[in-house]
Amino acid sequence: MPDRPQGYRVPARMFHWGIALAVLLMIPAGLTMTREGLSRPLQDTLFIFHKNLGVLLFPFILARLAYRLTHPPPPLPDSMPDWQKRIARLSHVLLYTLLILMPLSGFTRVRAGGFPIELLDWLGFGPWIGKSETLAKMAQGLHYAGAMCLIALLTLHVAATLHHALIRKDSVWPGMWPPRG
Template sequence: MPDRQAGYRTPARMFHWGIAIAVLLMIPAGLTMTREGLPRGLQDALFLFHKNLGVLLVPFILARLIYRTIHPPPPLPETMPQWQIRVARISHALLYALLIVMPLSGFTRVRAGGFPVELLDRLGFGPWIAKSETLAAAAQALHFLAAYLLIALLALHVAAALHHALIRRDEVWTRMWPPRQG
């Protein structure tokens, strides 16, 4: 069995799993909050949760990108086919890009639509963006498209991880999985 301590360092694993859990909570909230006929109280709660968790995620995503730049990921096993290595690199780059596009487009949609971002408002940040229905609509379309691309890439990412864990049974899975203690 591969050494569970090999692979990504503990901070990288913590960033990965913390952001992953937050994103996996935000997806159903985001998909549900815009549904027709949803009780107003539930809809408001979902919007509050989604917007403010997005605000909280931004510094963690930026910190993760900085950490990854300073501490590059461990090399993939030489036994991995080159096409899988290319797909892994491309999909990771796209995941990071979408993790940046999602909060920026969401923030732009909300502010250009003239809506509050409660956490930022409480902290005294101004709107930064003037109200513009055109900009709000463009940002909303980008946010919607990016959300579905993110969902598809996450599904590919999880499928690849499960492939390495259950079929190949190689060290790729254990590189990011939280290490066992003792």
């Protein structure tokens, strides 16, 4: 009997890889846009990209979470030690928590700072949050700390994936590989 008879369903894989791609685009944009000495046009472009991709990504993150809650993932391989299974579950809870925290804290930082979110403004959504430097600074700190935690957790996630793919050679990696055909 195989270690894991089935992988994730196609919608789960599509959510995973779509959100992964968006997050992997947002991280360098977010880290670069706040650097000193960046040209104003490039900085503005990166801010607009980062904010608006966050707006687009948030509903997909919520949909992915709803899908995960209604469609449990396949079991982890029996050969996997219990401590690794516990860490895998905890890391996924933390990933989902951070994926929700990041757009909420980013939204709060931008709106409380009195800045536009072009896509939401174009769609006619109001600011929802009044201007507040205190709230903006708090949200900015939370967003930065969340970003650092997310980068660390994603690094762990990729390292664990490589461990399963290259060392254990079990069914975890093929179980989440993007769907074909």
